Amino acid sequence: MSACILCIEDEVTLLADLVEELNAAGYQVIAAHSADEALLLLEQQRPDLVLCDVMLGGDSARDGYFIYHYIREQRTDLADLPFIFLTALGQRSALLDAKRIGVDDYLVKPVDYDMLLATVSSRLAQVKRLNGYSLSRQGSFRERLQSIFAQxxxxxxxxxxxxxxxxxxxxxxxxxxxxxxxxxxxxxxxxxxxxxxxxxxxxxxxxxxxxxxxxxxxxxxxxxxxxxxxxxxxxxxxxxxxxxxxxxxxxxxxxxxxxxxxxRSLPELETLRLIFALTPTEARVALLLAQGQRTDEVALALGVSASTVAFHLRNLFSKTAVTRQADLVALVLSAGWALPDLSGAVALTP
Missing domain, CATH: 3.30.450.20 (PAS domain)
Known part of the structure; x- marks a missing residue:
């Protein structure tokens, strides 16, 4: 996919010429006549480079410097975006002012289109080269994090x-x-x-x-x-x-x-059984309690008597080393967060 250029210029004829030249060079172009239009476009689409007139109709509050500072200070997601000024101000002091604040390049009107296209191409290639190096290093680290988090x-x-x-x-x-x-x-x-x-x-x-x-x-x-x-x-x-x-x-x-x-993840029944050496029925009782069911509801769900549930609950207390039902539920919930599915694993007996 070709690079997208955001071109901001208040002179209608010049803007049309810029769009035509950039399109002819194979770039996609989104065009704005003012700072307000440019900000709206930046909300809708991410360009690969910004080419911006400095004066923009003489509105000092919303000139090219305003757009530059907005991108650099408020749009950190556009931190790697090359920003090129286009201006009739060719004085050395104006060029130095732009360079000091970090503007990537500065082209003077009347536009030399060969110089414009060479500058755009050079800046895009530089970003691609730097991003490629950074991404290759970051990619490996993020992949390792993601492989851990996925489990x-x-x-x-x-x-x-x-x-x-x-x-x-x-x-x-x-x-x-x-x-x-x-x-x-x-x-x-x-x-x-x-x-x-x-x-x-x-x-x-x-x-x-x-x-x-x-x-x-x-x-x-x-x-x-x-x-x-x-x-x-x-x-x-x-x-x-x-x-x-x-x-x-x-x-x-x-x-x-x-x-x-x-x-709040619940562990798999087999995982819970293996960790605490439970019988299948004891594991089912523990999971049902962790789901918020009362002991009478557990008895109904399993088709057993309340005394049978009480028997399994005493065994659960003994095997998990807790003394209260609330502590048992907390233990089951913590196991659900901390443990992957251990289905297929073999229980080890001392």
Whole structure:
């Protein structure tokens, strides 16, 4: 697919000429006559390069510098986007001002189209080369993280410091698809659904703090929900130094562990049986209790008497070293989060 150029120029004739030349060179072009039009296009599509007039009709509040600062300061998802100024101001001081703030290139009107196309091609090639190196290093690290997270029975999300969602393990995907706990916006950023503004603000604050924190630092938060469906409990872990050490990148990664009523995984029956040396019936009793059923409901579900359930419950207490039903349920739930399916494994006897 050819690169997409966002071209911003208030002179109608010049804008048409720029679009024609860039199209003829094989580029896709999205065009804007003003800063407002450009900002709207940036919400809808991600270009590969920006070519922008400095003056834009003389509106000093919404000129090319305004767009440049907006992209660099508010759109961190566009951090690698080359930005080229196009201007009638050819003075050395104007060029130095642009270079000092980080503008990638500076072309002076009247437009030399050969120079324009060479500059665009060079900047795009540079980004491709740098991104290729960075991605090859980051890709290996992220793949290792994803392979670990994929095996966890609990919900885990991986995102960067700007909130861009990079990975969601199977349980996290289920929370999005079936339960509507989270989603992605049009920019691919993580968005929590049905969460109160105060909780969202606290989450954003924690994410910002952890982006600059040492690796291993963690924040824990209960996200309150409008629907009264129970809070969403999250633990956000900074992976900053690991990313920098292994990829030579300044990107920060955050692992978000999610727990709510819909994500409390129960272990497989066979897994529970093997871990605690339970009989099949004892394992069924434990799982039914962990699902919130009362002992009389367990008896009805299994087609046995209440005294039989009480007998199995005493055996469960003995084998799991707990003394209360609530502790047994907590143990089963914790096993569900921590353990993969062990079906097919062989129980080891001392």
């Amino acid at each position: 966890l029975p609990g919900a885990v999300l991986l995102c960067d410091s700007a909130g861009q969602l990079l990975y969601a393990n199977p349980m996290a995907q289920r929370l999005a698809q079936d339960e509507g706990v989270w989603t992605q916006d049009s920019r691919g950023r993580l968005c929590w659904l049905d969460i109160t503004p105060g909780s969202l603000q606290t989450f954003q604050q924690y994410a910002t703090e952890l982006s600059a924190a040492a690796s291993g630092e963690r924040r824990v938060l209960a996200l309150e929900r409008y629907s009264h469906a129970g809070a969403v409990f999250i633990s956000v872990l900074s992976l900053t130094s690991e990313v920098q050490a292994l990829t030579d990148s300044t990107d920060n990664l955050l692992a978000v562990f999610v727990s709510c009523a819909q994500s």
